Amino acid sequence: MSDESTQDSRIRELWQSQKTEGVRMSIEQVQASAGKMQRKIEFRNAREYAAAFLVVVFFGYEFTRTADLLVRAGFALTIAGMSYLVWQLRTRGSWRPLPRDAGLSSCIEFKRRELQRQRDLLSSVWRWYLGPLIPGMAVLIVAFWRANPGHLSHMGLIAAIYAAVVAGMFLGIARLNKRVARRLQQQIDKLEDGGR
Amino acid sequence: MPAAERSIETDQNSRFEEAVAAFGAPLERLARAYEADAETRRDLVQEILIALWRSLDGFDGRCSLRTWVYRVAHNTAASHVARQLRLKKRVFVALEEVPEPPDIAEGEDAAGHRDELAVLYDLIDRLKPLDRQVTVAYLEGMDAASTAEITGLSPRNVAVKIHRIKQVLARRFQSRAAGAAGSGEGGWDER
Numbered sequence: 506m507s508d509e510s511t512q513d514s515r516i517r518e519l520w521q522s523q524k525t526e527g528v529r530m531s532i533e534q535v536q537a538s539a540g541k542m543q544r545k546i547e548f549r550n551a552r553e554y555a556a557a558f559l560v561v562v563f564f565g566y567e568f569t570r571t572a573d574l575l576v577r578a579g580f581a582l583t584i585a586g587m588s589y590l591v592w593q594l595r596t597r598g599s600w601r602p603l604p605r606d607a608g609l610s611s612c613i614e615f616k617r618r619e620l621q622r623q624r625d626l627l628s629s630v631w632r633w634y635l636g637p638l639i640p641g642m643a644v645l646i647v648a649f650w651r652a653n654p655g656h657l658s659h660m661g662l663i664a665a666i667y668a669a670v671v672a673g674m675f676l677g678i679a680r681l682n683k684r685v686a687r688r689l690q691q692q693i694d695k696l697e698d699g700g701r
Numbered sequence: 702m703p704a705a706e707r708s709i710e711t712d713q714n715s716r717f718e719e720a721v722a723a724f725g726a727p728l729e730r731l732a733r734a735y736e737a738d739a740e741t742r743r744d745l746v747q748e749i750l751i752a753l754w755r756s757l758d759g760f761d762g763r764c765s766l767r768t769w770v771y772r773v774a775h776n777t778a779a780s781h782v783a784r785q786l787r788l789k790k791r792v793f794v795a796l797e798e799v800p801e802p803p804d805i806a807e808g809e810d811a812a813g814h815r816d817e818l819a820v821l822y823d824l825i826d827r828l829k830p831l832d833r834q835v836t837v838a839y840l841e842g843m844d845a846a847s848t849a850e851i852t853g854l855s856p857r858n859v860a861v862k863i864h865r866i867k868q869v870l871a872r873r874f875q876s877r878a879a880g881a882a883g884s885g886e887g888g889w890d891e892r
Binding site: 513523536538542613615696 | 748754755769780830840852874
């Protein structure tokens with residue numbers, strides 16, 4: 506046996522003979538912990554949706570208080586958009602435990618799937634995050650402008666500034682997400698090159 | 702609970718016990734390769750065990766139990782590292798980029814001053830997840846084909862990485878193992 510082979514064996518022996526604590530979890534403890542972890546995930550997700558729920562409650566309340574049909578339509582569209590957004594968050598982006606079929610995926614495949622999921626989430630932000638909020642906002646801006654006929658030019662300017670700020674914010678969010686999505690794509694490409 | 706469901710759960714439980722009996726210690730070492738903090742590491746081991754138990758009701762023998770266990774463990778641990786990365790910014794390097802230990806370059810018996818395991822962990826802790834996975838597999842004495850199956854790398858790529866690991870380790874431990882340093886190619890058992 507060469508010196509190098511002896512050293513390799515020695516290093517592996519060093520690694521394998523290190524002291525471990527010993528896995529001391531019974532099946533019952535694992536099951537209980539799995540349940541606890543699931544509840545923790547549900548709580549964490551619920552907390553993320555709580556803010557959206559408050560917005561929906563607020564717009565729902567305002568919806569019942571106004572008689573103006575256009576304003577009502579604006580509130581209804583905003584509630585619908587927000588609900589769609591929350592549903593998308595739940596199906597696409599919520600925190601989740603490791604999938605049950607994780608043992609079928611190699612490390613590279615698992616990593617690639619995870620990166621692709623995040624990339625798709627970010628690159629389609631117009632479709633599921635920003636887009637659904639636009640109709641409600643647009644209708645509310647028009648309703649706001651129409652509800653103040655005596656100060657048309659003044660209110661029109663305020664509505665235009667508000668619309669421009671919101672549009673700027675949306676474009677900024679979209680650009681930021683696109684940039685991160687591009688970075689994720691680079692990581693995916695690198696992963697694919699490295700796997701060969 | 703219906704009999705069929707009970708039978709699936711029994712299979713799941715017995716496979717889990719089998720997996721823990723066979724790979725309990727390697728799983729702890731694997732967790733150590735991903736998490737240095739003892740308390741957080743206990744949580745990670747627990748997370749791996751839960752993920753393993755949950756996954757085992759879908760185990761259908763398409764790969765060996767060992768491959769399944771390591772895949773679940775590495776995937777769980779890599780997700781753990783990704784979460785930690787979001788909390789505290791860390792930069793990992795590829796095997797090709799591991800810096801030379803300065804004290805060794807100065808001819809000092811570096812490992813003599815520190816625990817050898819600490820030297821090993823210091824190296825592992827710097828590595829990107831994929832290189833870390835290959836390194837752990839190598840240290841566990843796994844052959845290149847099994848490592849390729851677990852990681853998803855091509856066997857050729859695994860062999861290249863293992864060669865690189867050997868070089869890096871030789872440099873790190875050269876002052877301890879007289880004559881082992883710098884020999885490059887050699888008799889490492891590729892299996």
